[in-house]
Amino acid sequence: MILKTVKLVLRCLYIVNTLLRHKNRSLGSFFYSIKFLLTKRQSFIGICQIIYLMAKEITPRSEDYSKWYNDIVRKAGLAENSAVRGCMVIKPLGFGIWENMKSVLDGMFKDTGHVNAYFPLFIPKSFLSKEADHVEGFAKECAVVTHHRLMNNPNGSGVVVDPSARLEEELIVRPTSETIIWNTYKDWIKSYRDLPLLINQWANVVRWEMRTRPFLRTAEFLWQEGHTAHATSEEAVEEAKMIHEVYARFAEDYMAMPVIKGAKTESERFAGALETYTIEALMQDGKALQAGTSHFLGQNFAKAFDVKYLNRDNKEEHVWATSWGVSTRLVGGLIMTHSDDEGLVLPPKLAPTQVVIIPIPKPDPVIMEHADKLSAALKAQGIRVKIDRDEKKRPGFKFAQYEMEGVPVRVGIGKRDLENNVVEVARRDLKSKESVAIDGVVKYVADLLGEIQNNLLAKAKAFRSDHTTSVDNFEDFKSAIENKGGFVQAHWDGTPETEDKIKELTKASIRCIPNDSVLEEGKCVYSGKPSKQRVLFAKAY
RNA sequence: CGGGAUGUAGCUUAGUCCGGUUAAAGUGCUGGUCUGGGGGACCAGAGAUCGGUGGUUCGAAUCCACUCAUCCCGACCA
Numbered sequence: 001m002i003l004k005t006v007k008l009v010l011r012c013l014y015i016v017n018t019l020l021r022h023k024n025r026s027l028g029s030f031f032y033s034i035k036f037l038l039t040k041r042q043s044f045i046g047i048c049q050i051i052y053l054m055a056k057e058i059t060p061r062s063e064d065y066s067k068w069y070n071d072i073v074r075k076a077g078l079a080e081n082s083a084v085r086g087c088m089v090i091k092p093l094g095f096g097i098w099e100n101m102k103s104v105l106d107g108m109f110k111d112t113g114h115v116n117a118y119f120p121l122f123i124p125k126s127f128l129s130k131e132a133d134h135v136e137g138f139a140k141e142c143a144v145v146t147h148h149r150l151m152n153n154p155n156g157s158g159v160v161v162d163p164s165a166r167l168e169e170e171l172i173v174r175p176t177s178e179t180i181i182w183n184t185y186k187d188w189i190k191s192y193r194d195l196p197l198l199i200n201q202w203a204n205v206v207r208w209e210m211r212t213r214p215f216l217r218t219a220e221f222l223w224q225e226g227h228t229a230h231a232t233s234e235e236a237v238e239e240a241k242m243i244h245e246v247y248a249r250f251a252e253d254y255m256a257m258p259v260i261k262g263a264k265t266e267s268e269r270f271a272g273a274l275e276t277y278t279i280e281a282l283m284q285d286g287k288a289l290q291a292g293t294s295h296f297l298g299q300n301f302a303k304a305f306d307v308k309y310l311n312r313d314n315k316e317e318h319v320w321a322t323s324w325g326v327s328t329r330l331v332g333g334l335i336m337t338h339s340d341d342e343g344l345v346l347p348p349k350l351a352p353t354q355v356v357i358i359p360i361p362k363p364d365p366v367i368m369e370h371a372d373k374l375s376a377a378l379k380a381q382g383i384r385v386k387i388d389r390d391e392k393k394r395p396g397f398k399f400a401q402y403e404m405e406g407v408p409v410r411v412g413i414g415k416r417d418l419e420n421n422v423v424e425v426a427r428r429d430l431k432s433k434e435s436v437a438i439d440g441v442v443k444y445v446a447d448l449l450g451e452i453q454n455n456l457l458a459k460a461k462a463f464r465s466d467h468t469t470s471v472d473n474f475e476d477f478k479s480a481i482e483n484k485g486g487f488v489q490a491h492w493d494g495t496p497e498t499e500d501k502i503k504e505l506t507k508a509s510i511r512c513i514p515n516d517s518v519l520e521e522g523k524c525v526y527s528g529k530p531s532k533q534r535v536l537f538a539k540a541y
Numbered sequence: 542c543g544g545g546a547u548g549u550a551g552c553u554u555a556g557u558c559c560g561g562u563u564a565a566a567g568u569g570c571u572g573g574u575c576u577g578g579g580g581g582a583c584c585a586g587a588g589a590u591c592g593g594u595g596g597u598u599c600g601a602a603u604c605c606a607c608u609c610a611u612c613c614c615g616a617c618c619a
Contacts, residue, residue, distance in 0.1 A: 057580085140617075141617085210616085210618085211617085211618090216619085292619090293619070325619080329619060360578050361578065394576090396579035397579085397581090415578090417578090
C-alpha cells in the first residue's frame with residue numbers, strides 16, 4: 001500500500017512537471033491536471049476494492065447463488081463459455097465427471113438388456129411434423145440446416161453461404177431423436193419376434209434456448225436417449241418404470257443426490273408422451289431440478305411412423321414405445337447438491353481424481369518414493385490417484401486448489417510425517433484432517449472414500465427433509481414457497497387450470513405426483529375441491 | 542423475445558459522466574534470487590489494434606449511430 005502511494009505521488013509530480021512544460025496551454029492544462037489527479041485517485045480506490053474482493057475467490061452462496069454456481073463452474077475448471085452463443089466448452093474436470101456418469105449408467109443399461117447404437121445428427125424437417133404434440137413441443141427451439149455449401153464472398157473477404165446450394169428439404173439438428181429413430185424402427189420391426197427392441201444412444205442434441213446456464217441449460221448438450229419398442233402397453237410401461245428406478249438408483253448411489261420419484265402432470269409431460277416419470281432433486285437454494293425422465297409414449301410414434309408387427313395370431317398391431325434420458329444437466333445437479341463456498345465437492349464414486357497426494361513442502365526423492373508407493377497401493381485397490389509433482393507451487397496453494405476442484409481426499413506427505421511414520425489425510429466434505437499411520441493408510445483411505453460418499457448422501461437427505469413442507473392452505477403454501485423454498489407437499493384438485501393458476505401466483509410448479517404419496521382425503525390447497533393425495537410443488541430450474 | 546446492466550492485458554477491474562501526457566493496477570504468465578507443513582517475498586520482463594463497424598472532432602477507451610457478445614430479471618424450456 002505504501003509503495004502504491006509513493007508511486008501515485010511520483011505520478012503527481014510528473015504531472016506537475018508536464019504542466020510546467022506546457023505553459024502555452026496553461027489554463028486548459030491546469031484543469032486537466034486537476035481532473036487527472038482526481039481520476040487517478042479514483043483508480044487507486046478502485047484498485048483497493050478489487051484487492052479486497054479478490055480475497056474471496058468464490059462468491060458465497062448466501063450472497064448470490066447464481067454467481068456462486070458460475071464461480072464454481074469456472075474456477076474449478078469444469079467448463080467455460082465458448083465462442084458459440086449458448087454452447088459451453090466442457091473442460092477435462094467437467095468431462096471427467098460426465099465420463100464417469102456415462103460409464104456407470106451405460107453398465108446399468110447393458111445389465112437391463114439394452115444395447116447402444118447411433119442415429120444421425122440431422123433429421124429431415126418432414127419427420128418432425130409427423131407427431132403433432134411432439135413437433136409443438138420442440139418447434140420453437142430447433143436449429144435448421146438450409147444450405148450445404150459456402151463460397152468466397154464476391155464483395156470482399158471471407159465466405160458466404162452459396163445461395164445455389166439450398167437444400168431440397170431442410171434438415172433439423174436433432175433436439176431429440178424419436179422421429180428419426182421411429183422412422184428407422186419401421187423397417188426393423190416386422191414380427192413379435194423382433195420385440196422388445198431395447199436401444200440406447202449416447203449423443204449430443206441441440207435446443208436453441210434463449211437463456212442458458214452451464215450444464216443446467218445449454219443450446220447443445222450431451223445425453224443418452226433410450227428408445228424401446230414393445231408388444232404390449234403393460235410391457236412398455238414396465239420398461240419406463242424400470243428405467244425410472246435405474247435413474248433414481250444412480251442418483252442416490254453414485255451422485256449421492258437424493259431424488260423424489262414420481263409422475264409428471266399432463267402439462268409438464270414430454271411432448272408426445274402419455275406418461276412421464278421423473279426424478280426430482282432439491283438444490284441448495286431450494287429450487288428443484290428435474291434430473292431425469294422416462295416416458296411411456298403409448299402408440300403415438302408407432303402410429304405416426306406406421307410401425308407395426310405381426311403378433312402370434314398373425315394380426316398386425318402398432319408397437320408400444322418408451323423413451324428416456326439423462327443429460328450433462330446431471331453435472332449441474334451434482335455441483336449444486338454438494339458444493340460449498342470453498343468450491344466443488346464431489347462424491348468419491350464419480351470424482352475423476354479420488355485421492356491427491358501432495359509432497360510437502362515440495363517433491364524430493366525420499367518423499368516421492370513414499371508417494372509413488374502409496375499411489376501404487378491405492379491404485380491396486382481401484383482408487384483413482386494423482387500425485388502432484390509440481391515443484392513451483394507451494395503446498396498451501398495446492399491445498400486450496402484441490403479443495404476448489406473437489407478432490408474428496410488429500411494425502412500430504414512431509415519429512416516430519418515420515419519421521420513419525422504417518423501421513424496427513426484430509427477429507428474435502430468436512431474439511432478435517434488427521435495423521436494416519438503409513439501401515440494402515442490404504443485401508444483408511446479406502447474406507448474414508450466410502451464414508452465421504454455416505455456422508456454426502458446423508459447430508460443432502462437431511463437438507464431435503466428440512467426443506468420439505470406439508471401445507472393445507474394457500475397462505476401457508478405461498479409463505480413456504482416464498483420464505484423457505486424447497487419442496488411443498490399439498491393437495492391439488494387435479495386440473496391443469498389450478499396448476500397454472502398456482503404457478504402464475506407463486507412461480508411454483510408441480511414437480512411430480514410422487515410414487516410413494518399416501519392416499520388421503522383432502523382439499524385442494526387452491527380451489528378447495530376434493531383431492532386424494534398430496535403432490536410435490538417447488539420452484540424449478 | 543421483452544426490461545436492465547456490462548464489454549479495456551489470460552483473468553478481475555480502474556479510467557468513460559465532463560474527449561487531450563507514453564491507456565493504469567492487481568492477479569496470472571516468463572526468467573532470476575531468497576524461501577518452503579494452509580493461497581510466499583523481492584527484482585527483472587513479456588503481454589491491449591480499449592468487443593466490432595461507421596460517424597462527429599485538430600484529437601475518441603471517453604461523444605453519436607448501428608452491430609455483436611456476455612450477465613441479471615421476466616416469458617419459454619430438460
